[in-house]
Amino acid sequence: MELRHRLLQSLFIGWFLILLLRLGYWQIVKAGELRELAVTQYGTSTSIYAPRGEIRFSDGYPMVINSESYLGFIEPGKLGLNAEQKDQLIGLLPASESAKKILDLASVTHLSWLPLAHQIPPKVKAQIEQMKISGLGFEFEPSRNYLSGSSSAYITGFIGKNQSGESEGYFGLEGYYNRTLTGKPGKVIEDRDALGRPIVISQHRIIQPQPGKNLVTSIDRTVQYYAFQKLKEGLDKYKAKAGSVAIMETKTGKILAMVSLPAYDPVSFSDFDRELFKNPIVSEGYEPGSTFKAIVMASALDAKVVAPDSVCTICGGPQTISGETIKNWNDQYHANSSMTDVILHSDNIGMVFVSRQLGKTKMLEYIRKFGFGNPTGIDIQEESTPTLRPDNQWEDIDWATAAFGQGIAVTRIQMLAGVNAIANGGILVPPRVVEKIQSGKDEKNLPVPDSQRIISRPAAIAMTNMMINGVEKGEVRYYRVPGYVVAGKTGTAQVPIAGHYDETKVIASFVGFAPALDPIFTMIVTLREPQTSPWGSTTAAPLWFSIAEKLFRYYQIPPKARAGL
Amino acid sequence: MPNHRSLFILISVLTIFGLVMVGSASVVDASRNFGDKWYYLKLQMMWSGIGLAGLLFFSRFNHLKLQKFALHMLVFNLFLLVLVILPGVGTSALGARRWINLGFFSVQPSEIAKITLAIYFSALFTKKDNFLPFITILGVVCGLVMLQPDLGTSLVIASSALLTYFGSGGRLSRLLAAVVLGIFAVTIMTIAAPYRLNRLKSYLDVSHDPLGSSYQIRQALIALGSGGIFGQGLGQSKQKYAFLPETTTDSIFAIVGEEFGFIGTATVLVAYTLLILQGYQIAKSAKNKFSANLATAITSVLGLQVFINISAISALLPLTGIPLSFISYGGSSLVIMLAAAGILININKTYAKN
Numbered sequence: 055m056e057l058r059h060r061l062l063q064s065l066f067i068g069w070f071l072i073l074l075l076r077l078g079y080w081q082i083v084k085a086g087e088l089r090e091l092a093v094t095q096y097g098t099s100t101s102i103y104a105p106r107g108e109i110r111f112s113d114g115y116p117m118v119i120n121s122e123s124y125l126g127f128i129e130p131g132k133l134g135l136n137a138e139q140k141d142q143l144i145g146l147l148p149a150s151e152s153a154k155k156i157l158d159l160a161s162v163t164h165l166s167w168l169p170l171a172h173q174i175p176p177k178v179k180a181q182i183e184q185m186k187i188s189g190l191g192f193e194f195e196p197s198r199n200y201l202s203g204s205s206s207a208y209i210t211g212f213i214g215k216n217q218s219g220e221s222e223g224y225f226g227l228e229g230y231y232n233r234t235l236t237g238k239p240g241k242v243i244e245d246r247d248a249l250g251r252p253i254v255i256s257q258h259r260i261i262q263p264q265p266g267k268n269l270v271t272s273i274d275r276t277v278q279y280y281a282f283q284k285l286k287e288g289l290d291k292y293k294a295k296a297g298s299v300a301i302m303e304t305k306t307g308k309i310l311a312m313v314s315l316p317a318y319d320p321v322s323f324s325d326f327d328r329e330l331f332k333n334p335i336v337s338e339g340y341e342p343g344s345t346f347k348a349i350v351m352a353s354a355l356d357a358k359v360v361a362p363d364s365v366c367t368i369c370g371g372p373q374t375i376s377g378e379t380i381k382n383w384n385d386q387y388h389a390n391s392s393m394t395d396v397i398l399h400s401d402n403i404g405m406v407f408v409s410r411q412l413g414k415t416k417m418l419e420y421i422r423k424f425g426f427g428n429p430t431g432i433d434i435q436e437e438s439t440p441t442l443r444p445d446n447q448w449e450d451i452d453w454a455t456a457a458f459g460q461g462i463a464v465t466r467i468q469m470l471a472g473v474n475a476i477a478n479g480g481i482l483v484p485p486r487v488v489e490k491i492q493s494g495k496d497e498k499n500l501p502v503p504d505s506q507r508i509i510s511r512p513a514a515i516a517m518t519n520m521m522i523n524g525v526e527k528g529e530v531r532y533y534r535v536p537g538y539v540v541a542g543k544t545g546t547a548q549v550p551i552a553g554h555y556d557e558t559k560v561i562a563s564f565v566g567f568a569p570a571l572d573p574i575f576t577m578i579v580t581l582r583e584p585q586t587s588p589w590g591s592t593t594a595a596p597l598w599f600s601i602a603e604k605l606f607r608y609y610q611i612p613p614k615a616r617a618g619l
Numbered sequence: 620m621p622n623h624r625s626l627f628i629l630i631s632v633l634t635i636f637g638l639v640m641v642g643s644a645s646v647v648d649a650s651r652n653f654g655d656k657w658y659y660l661k662l663q664m665m666w667s668g669i670g671l672a673g674l675l676f677f678s679r680f681n682h683l684k685l686q687k688f689a690l691h692m693l694v695f696n697l698f699l700l701v702l703v704i705l706p707g708v709g710t711s712a713l714g715a716r717r718w719i720n721l722g723f724f725s726v727q728p729s730e731i732a733k734i735t736l737a738i739y740f741s742a743l744f745t746k747k748d749n750f751l752p753f754i755t756i757l758g759v760v761c762g763l764v765m766l767q768p769d770l771g772t773s774l775v776i777a778s779s780a781l782l783t784y785f786g787s788g789g790r791l792s793r794l795l796a797a798v799v800l801g802i803f804a805v806t807i808m809t810i811a812a813p814y815r816l817n818r819l820k821s822y823l824d825v826s827h828d829p830l831g832s833s834y835q836i837r838q839a840l841i842a843l844g845s846g847g848i849f850g851q852g853l854g855q856s857k858q859k860y861a862f863l864p865e866t867t868t869d870s871i872f873a874i875v876g877e878e879f880g881f882i883g884t885a886t887v888l889v890a891y892t893l894l895i896l897q898g899y900q901i902a903k904s905a906k907n908k909f910s911a912n913l914a915t916a917i918t919s920v921l922g923l924q925v926f927i928n929i930s931a932i933s934a935l936l937p938l939t940g941i942p943l944s945f946i947s948y949g950g951s952s953l954v955i956m957l958a959a960a961g962i963l964i965n966i967n968k969t970y971a972k973n
Contacts, residue, residue: 059903059911061785062899066922067896069926074885076935078881081876089845095841096857096860
């Protein structure tokens with residue numbers, strides 16, 4: 055039977071060769087791949103919290119900081135709590151109602167872990183810990199403290215949870231600078247066995263967390279406070295539904311204050327309507343109304359198609375264009391007005407005259423040069439812009455009404471930046487909020503965005519003088535602050551609703567700068583649906599001047615005995 | 620004719636290497652379950668002591684005398700196999716009744732059956748045409764083992780019996796019939812027990828249920844791959860930290876691969892292959908038919924166990940739960956295989972002298 059035994063030997067020799075090849079395949083060819091699989095299954099990393107960067111006012115005072123808080127949780131199976139302790143506990147916890155519900159649930163649930171309350175301050179945690187309740191524990195939970203609350207909500211934005219449950223900044227600076235603010239969490243990497251216990255034979259590695267970077271804004275704490283206080287008072291006084299104030303440093307475009315009301319609370323943002331989250335100053339389109347006249351007139355002055363003393367030849371009465379009649383706001387007409395008077399009287403017919411002098415193409419060119427139709431690039435996440443219709447779709451009537459700010463939508467920040475270019479001698483500077491980024495001891499100034507000359511200095515000065523004249527002699531003269539020269543323009547625009555203008559729904563506005571010939575600040579004030587009077591001249595303008603008065607004092611601008619023209 | 624001293628050395632080296640591996644692979648389980656990380660190692664040392672004593676005894680005991688006791692041993696073994704499946708007698712573990720508890724230790728009758736059947740069939744095949752009693756007894760034994768249930772052991776028993784039949788010069792047509800019958804039986808069993816079907820599926824498709832039945836094979840491959848060419852070093856296996864099931868028993872070869880790399884697995888494979896080739900060499904040289912059959916039977920049991928185990932760990936065959944002879948933890952298996960190796964040495968001695 056030698057043959058059979060030899061065959062058996064051959065069987066095992068063949069099998070041996072197959073096994074040798076197979077082992078070589080797994081241990082040599084596939085080794086790298088399998089080792090990677092191994093690393094993924096042993097390596098468990100525990101992340102170390104990296105604090106998010108803070109946001110500061112221009113003077114370094116904190117606007118948004120991190121604070122220590124805790125998540126309180128219970129393990130229902132181990133919970134030892136008597137009725138008296140329960141009441142005491144509920145009294146101590148924030149959101150006591152939901153905490154009560156969870157405690158009631160604890161006796162019936164089969165869950166082994168339930169969150170009891172979020173954002174428990176350290177003090178409360180210490181108090182609860184003294185009660186020595188078994189089955190109740192705490193976990194560190196970072197929280198964000200918005201020191202100026204809802205007054206700066208439209209600057210800061212807030213922190214929410216993204217789809218994967220991680221904290222992420224939404225809106226405002228939190229949204230725009232999310233990556234800068236977000237730290238890089240550290241890691242403790244340990245090899246663990248299949249049940250999650252550390253494997254003793256391997257060492258663990260620690261990657262230190264990198265805290266997020268801090269933002270230093272140009273927001274002036276005092277100016278922001280004035281703007282907020284005055285706007286709040288203004289909403290009450292003029293019974294307006296909403297209002298916005300934005301103030302910019304004329305020469306640099308730095309935003310000094312930005313307030314809109316009503317606002318939401320960045321901490322409890324989820325209790326508010328989502329509609330409220332967007333900063334209307336940078337994202338809401340509105341019809342600028344007469345304030346836009348300053349833009350169109352400045353363009354015409356730059357194009358030298360009119361001079362301040364040019365005479366309006368069509369100002370004697372209403373104008374009919376493509377079957378629609380254009381009137382003045384009070385139906386009064388001033389034949390042969392000068393351009394200065396057109397601004398003073400806020401003459402719609404006068405502006406139609408200017409637009410014709412300028413020509414359609416040039417006018418649209420200037421509107422775009424002033425920044426309308428494009429985002430200003432301000433560092434607020436939700437900035438958006440209404441689009442201008444394509445140049446070939448401007449009918450004669452559109453062209454005519456745009457000259458006095460109707461049938462064209464802009465954002466408040468665009469309007470502010472546009473008028474600021476007039477204030478700044480014809481140079482448009484993009485608005486911005488953050489000046490510096492701090493990380494540790496390093497401080498880095500953000501690059502200043504490119505400014506751009508859009509109209510000549512003489513045109514800007516001529517326009518400024520017209521705006522001074524409008525303030526000195528117009529309806530708003532009663533609100534002037536004695537001794538200070540202001541250049542400004544009122545506006546009242548009806549809110550278009552479903553293609554029609556609603557007579558009762560207006561946005562009243564005033565935009566201007568001071569001191570007019572060497573301005574420090576440019577400011578826009580808008581009020582939605584003021585009930586006391588629909589006119590910008592009697593609502594937004596007095597509010598503008600009341601804030602300006604505070605600013606004159608704050609910036610210690612000396613009053614002049616007489617306003618020089 | 621192989622040198623019986625070299626046979627003895629080869630087996631001893633494998634056994635001692637087995638102790639080292641059991642010690643390394645079991646520390647995690649042992650310290651977790653018994654608070655003594657050398658718990659399994661101590662037991663295995665005791666068993667290898669008993670086993671080596673058995674080896675020395677049988678290497679001196681004239682194997683030809685075994686032929687007379689063949690039937691007695693078989694009957695006694697059948698009795699044990701029936702006993703183990705009776706409720707209240709057998710000790711069950713992990714859903715199977717495989718052990719008879721004798722107070723201070725427990726024995727696995729199916730392990731003993733490997734050797735008693737080897738002896739019985741070797742005696743049976745000395746005469747011509749005993750196919751019917753062969754297939755009947757094999758069927759009964761495998762059936763009893765399947766009732767525990769233990770498919771892996773029945774497969775080893777059946778296939779080693781068939782190899783012995785082949786080696787003894789049995790008719791190929793009948794062998795073929797037996798193989799077909801065996802495949803048919805295994806198919807029925809596999810379909811009847813869902814866990815077996817799953818193991819088969821996971822063998823056929825590694826992506827099927829990755830955390831269920833293919834989990835073990837996946838973890839075994841990770842262990843082999845992590846070892847690479849040179850291995851992580853003795854005691855450095857991470858797969859033994861509860862990732863790889865049956866680390867000290869059926870999966871121990873994977874730990875060999877992880878700690879000693881391809882160099883280690885290839886060396887162990889070569890050692891086993893040398894042992895198997897020598898075993899058949901002994902069968903070939905044996906002048907007595909019983910001796911030749913017995914050498915074939917013992918070598919076939921050893922060879923099949925080792926090669927099926929390594930094939931399963933390297934994902935060539937489905938996992939069946941067969942220990943790696945001499946290396947895996949387990950008293951019955953170790954003592955029986957060492958005693959069987961002693962018989963093999965005795966056969967070698969007997970004919971080397973002549």
